[in-house]
Amino acid sequence: MSPYPHLLAPITLSGVTLRNRALMGSMHTGLEETGDWTRVTAFYAARARGGAGLIVTGGMAPNREGGVFPGAAGLFTDQDIANHARVTQAVHAEGGHIAMQILHAGRYAFGKDCVAPSPVKSPISPFPPQALDEDGIEKQITDIVTAATRAIQAGYDGVEVMGSEGYFLNQFLVTHTNRRTDRWGGPYENRMCLPVEVVRRVRAAIGPKAILIYRISLIDLVPDGSSWDEVIQLAKAIEAAGASCLNTGIGWHEARVPTIATSVPRAAFADLTARLRPEVSIPVITSNRINAPDVAERLLAEGAADMVSMARPWLADPDFIAKAASGRSAEIAPCIACNQACLDHTFSGKLSSCIVNPRACHETVLTFAPTLNPKRVAVVGAGPAGMTAAIVAAERGNQVVLFDRADQVGGQLNLAKRVPGKEEFHGLVAWFDTMLRKSGVTLRLGQEARPNDVTGFDEVILATGVIPRDPQIPTDPGARVFSYADILNGADPGRRVAVIGAGGIGFDVAEALVHRGQSPALDAALWRAEWGVSAPWAARGGLAPNGPTPHPPAREVHLLQRKAEKPGRHLGKTTGWIHRANLAMKSVRMLGGVTYERITAEGIILSHGPNRENPGLLPVDGVVICAGQDPDRRLSVALNQLGIAHHLIGGADVARELDAKRAIDQGARLAAQL
Ligand code: NAP
Numbered sequence: 001m002s003p004y005p006h007l008l009a010p011i012t013l014s015g016v017t018l019r020n021r022a023l024m025g026s027m028h029t030g031l032e033e034t035g036d037w038t039r040v041t042a043f044y045a046a047r048a049r050g051g052a053g054l055i056v057t058g059g060m061a062p063n064r065e066g067g068v069f070p071g072a073a074g075l076f077t078d079q080d081i082a083n084h085a086r087v088t089q090a091v092h093a094e095g096g097h098i099a100m101q102i103l104h105a106g107r108y109a110f111g112k113d114c115v116a117p118s119p120v121k122s123p124i125s126p127f128p129p130q131a132l133d134e135d136g137i138e139k140q141i142t143d144i145v146t147a148a149t150r151a152i153q154a155g156y157d158g159v160e161v162m163g164s165e166g167y168f169l170n171q172f173l174v175t176h177t178n179r180r181t182d183r184w185g186g187p188y189e190n191r192m193c194l195p196v197e198v199v200r201r202v203r204a205a206i207g208p209k210a211i212l213i214y215r216i217s218l219i220d221l222v223p224d225g226s227s228w229d230e231v232i233q234l235a236k237a238i239e240a241a242g243a244s245c246l247n248t249g250i251g252w253h254e255a256r257v258p259t260i261a262t263s264v265p266r267a268a269f270a271d272l273t274a275r276l277r278p279e280v281s282i283p284v285i286t287s288n289r290i291n292a293p294d295v296a297e298r299l300l301a302e303g304a305a306d307m308v309s310m311a312r313p314w315l316a317d318p319d320f321i322a323k324a325a326s327g328r329s330a331e332i333a334p335c336i337a338c339n340q341a342c343l344d345h346t347f348s349g350k351l352s353s354c355i356v357n358p359r360a361c362h363e364t365v366l367t368f369a370p371t372l373n374p375k376r377v378a379v380v381g382a383g384p385a386g387m388t389a390a391i392v393a394a395e396r397g398n399q400v401v402l403f404d405r406a407d408q409v410g411g412q413l414n415l416a417k418r419v420p421g422k423e424e425f426h427g428l429v430a431w432f433d434t435m436l437r438k439s440g441v442t443l444r445l446g447q448e449a450r451p452n453d454v455t456g457f458d459e460v461i462l463a464t465g466v467i468p469r470d471p472q473i474p475t476d477p478g479a480r481v482f483s484y485a486d487i488l489n490g491a492d493p494g495r496r497v498a499v500i501g502a503g504g505i506g507f508d509v510a511e512a513l514v515h516r517g518q519s520p521a522l523d524a525a526l527w528r529a530e531w532g533v534s535a536p537w538a539a540r541g542g543l544a545p546n547g548p549t550p551h552p553p554a555r556e557v558h559l560l561q562r563k564a565e566k567p568g569r570h571l572g573k574t575t576g577w578i579h580r581a582n583l584a585m586k587s588v589r590m591l592g593g594v595t596y597e598r599i600t601a602e603g604i605i606l607s608h609g610p611n612r613e614n615p616g617l618l619p620v621d622g623v624v625i626c627a628g629q630d631p632d633r634r635l636s637v638a639l640n641q642l643g644i645a646h647h648l649i650g651g652a653d654v655a656r657e658l659d660a661k662r663a664i665d666q667g668a669r670l671a672a673q674l
């Protein structure tokens with residue numbers, strides 16, 4: 001019997017039978033904008049081959065003013081239709097189905113021509129929108145309907161109308177953004193007219209035998225967001241207007257509550273879909289922070305939804321369902337919800353990829369072809385760079401030996417997984433372990449590799465990682481100084497702590513220091529209290545009236561840096577604010593522009609500004625050094641002396657701003673070329 005009977009059961013939407021209940025949720029990857037349709041086609045075909053029941057494309061603009069950014073892709077010309085037809089044909093050839101998302105960004109459109117119900121600027125856009133008049137509204141409806149018609153011409157099995165996340169249709173629903181006094185504004189019946197009219201006219205245009213998904217916002221997480229009664233009223237009206245099913249949207253983009261970051265508990269919002277489901281008779285789709293087949297199966301078995309939407313997990317592993325269905329779930333590369341290579345790229349204008357799968361969106365340009373010339377390959381260092389290089393080299397047919405002085409694989413990932421809110425790293429290390437063993441890599445753990453261990457190999461790859469930087473601060477006897485590894489391994493630096501260095505690791509360490517008890521990432525009720533999230537049936541928009549009620553901090557923490565800028569500025573584009581907000585809620589004092597004069601038994605003496613003014617003691621019980629890293633090239637130096645050629649990857653190559661994304665990418669690219 002299938003391990004996932006509910007997930008793998010077929011479902012029929014408007015006469016279209018899908019092979020399973022796994023929906024690949026819409027993601028903007030930037031692929032369409034490259035104009036390389038061979039690449040776009042390869043991306044979607046790979047996900048169809050890997051078993052996705054229904055793919056929803058990235059959002060396509062219905063018109064120029066509604067595009068998320070200038071030049072956003074859409075079906076504007078015959079050539080666009082022909083390009084998209086290549087995608088749909090390839091997906092169908094793999095036995096899959098695909099719907100095109102129509103995304104009108106409204107006031108979130110990053111351009112001066114953006115339009116909205118009312119001229120209320122979004123806090124996340126510099127552009128004030130123009131309020132639409134009656135003709136303007138009619139034009140938007142017509143353009144959305146035209147996009148849907150063209151999608152069907154291009155061979156799509158249907159469309160998803162984006163009505164959540166604070167985009168155009170969502171903007172009409174709430175008084176926060178809809179101040180109109182005409183028939184499109186005022187009472188809720190008027191405010192919901194536009195989404196309902198759009199669905200009605202799209203259905204009329206595409207006919208009864210095409211899928212029409214409406215993505216409905218179940219919890220807006222913004223002030224004056226929709227009430228639960230309004231959500232239900234809209235859901236029923238959307239069903240009556242002809243939608244095949246309802247997909248779940250969580251939170252507006254401007255919400256100050258994280259909704260998909262790794263610190264959000266898995267399936268944290270599925271209870272909302274469960275509450276919606278009995279109110280309508282069309283299928284409902286749940287989403288957000290579902291990244292494993294057992295979680296999806298449980299939700300479906302419990303009746304929380306009829307389908308499960310996963311988006312980023314399909315970047316991490318295009319064979320998600322194929323592996324689940326064939327009893328190989330442990331081989332599914334887990335999406336750790338870091339956003340580092342997907343959303344952070346999108347918001348920086350870069351092509352998306354995935355930290356754990358550098359081939360995502362690069363299917364045609366990064367290939368791991370079997371080698372014609374198998375080699376003996378030694379890899380030293382079982383961190384992300386070394387593990388990736390070893391796996392890819394072995395999968396290509398090379399004989400690979402992987403050394404690490406630790407008795408387990410994972411390197412610095414083993415520290416990351418101890419940070420509260422980063423529990424997904426456990427699954428990542430377990431996946432690397434599974435894949436190393438499956439690919440036939442010989443593991444030599446608990447063994448410090450020496451030059452003579454790596455002689456006789458055809459290729460030597462050093463992924464020896466980093467050494468924590470010693471910031472050379474004068475230190476008195478009796479001072480209590482810790483490394484970040486000490487803290488993440490459980491050392492107690494006392495009640496008052498100074499953290500030197502406010503990079504990614506300084507923030508992680510500060511979070512670990514202020515934390516007490518169960519991680520909110522593993523306890524949805526705790527997490528909701530921390531972020532002030534209420535049930536939307538108890539509070540409009542799902543914002544708790546009393547705001548966040550975080551646990552008191554376990555310690556007094558001071559997070560310090562020398563640069564005279566806001567600490568945490570260089571954290572992830574889409575996640576940095578979460579870390580900063582989290583520490584602010586725990587009263588962590590962040591201080592830039594300091595000089596570390598001396599660490600004493602009583603604390604740390606700091607001076608301020610470029611002229612090192614006002615030196616004074618910050619009384620703390622312990623000081624933790626998080627001052628970055630330097631490459632660990634000790635073995636490289638020894639090999640150079642012996643004339644043994646080798647490759648350097650990961651932190652051993654460049655330690656500055658090292659992160660797992662670069663390490664894994666570099667390891668994969670090197671091994672692809674051996
Ligand atoms: P980092 O991000 O480069 O930060 C190093 C910190 O140390 C900076 O705040 C720097 O600030 C300070 N510093 C550098 N040299 C110093 C010196 N000689 N004396 C005193 N302070 C010094 O490095 P990291 O924190 O070790 O993180 C490594 C990488 O891991 C990062 O690139 C990051 O991408 C990744 N990571 C990210 C996250 C995350 O996003 N949550 C978490 C963990 C790791 P000043 O020079 O201003 O003092």
Ligand code: SF4
Pocket residue numbers: 312313315316334335336337338339340341342343353354355356357
């Ligand atoms: Fe998931 Fe991170 Fe990959 Fe994005 S980059 S798909 S969040 S693992």
